[in-house]
Amino acid sequence: MTTDDTRSDYQQRLILALRLKDVPGDRIGEIVAEVESHVAETGEDPVDAFGSPRQYAASLTAEHRPDPKWFTAVSLVGSGLAGWLVAQGGLAVLLGESYWGQSGWLWLALGLAIGVPGGISVWRRSTRVRDPRTGADLEPFSPGGLVVLIGSPIVVVLLAFAAIRIFG
Template sequence: MKIDTHTPHVEPDWAEAFLLELRLRGVGGRAIGAALAEVEAHCDESGESAREAFGEPVAYAVELAPERAAIRDWRAELLPSGVGLSGMLLTLAALGALRVGTRVEVTTGVVAVVVLTVVGVALVVSCADRLLRAVVRHWWVAALGALAPIGVFVAILLLGRQPLFTLSASGSLAAGVVLLAASTAMALRVTGLNDPVVGPEEAGGAGTVADDAMMRGLERLTPWLLPLLTVVMALPLLLL
């Protein structure tokens, strides 16, 4: 994933690493933009590279922000996914049970998926810094991170069909819809807290991270992704 910081005289890999480290240290978007604009102005005037003038990007970011100003609460961003996944599984199971007139069976596979989701969220939270660096440097890390769990969960659900207990189909459907709504509300709240990286007005755009229509569209779609997936997966149950 390439990040355009509008700093043509700064090495792109240096600017990306510098920006990411400041982000991880809780520095605000406008402060990051000002720091990038300052580096760009110096490199433009002196002819030096950013690495020659300021050293390694991570070390310079640590020098500017020696202590993490505001540790980002990754749980606030990952919790909606866990709640939404639980709501999706419960809703789909309830629709299947209502279609054939039975109760919802909670199987070993469903319990295993819920447990793995909790463990996975905990691991992502504990390794958030390293994961973010990997995603920025290698886009395929994000793709694998999104697709691999789906395949694993489907396999577990297919293999773990031993019933443990049953639930009311109508009650399960109501609970599933409530969980999906709650996850969407939490995700929308997190999306609304975005802090874009913007350089000073006098810098002529330097330090402002480029934003495009595709990224804005994906950002708007993300909170609604699990409800939309639930609807798509539920259509065969409702129509067949």
């Protein structure tokens, strides 16, 4: 018989493996519910019944192929470039100067425009995973995650202001 911790660990690793295969959130919820139902009915260990989460996800995802590697590479480079342009444009606006002879607002807008495809890719992969039997969220967002999500940009802005006061 498996413990709840073992099931929870298997469930979280399976969700991650399916997310990496670009499986939609609704389908992930169905797959996890099927695994949990089987384990509850038979008492079998999920690894014995289905294999490792990575193997099981690979066996289920023939119709859900991840983006090609070139798309991932272009998204990463584009996101890095977008972040650089937004940072440089933001600093230029804050300092009231130009960057490469152009207004900081131009670089901000260009960085945001370049960052849109990467943002869409992240948004597409971040669909909620809900248990189809109960509607419960299988990946609850922790308060710590909210602190990091909100706190990170605030820390970056504060560091930028500190750098401007020290070096500007």
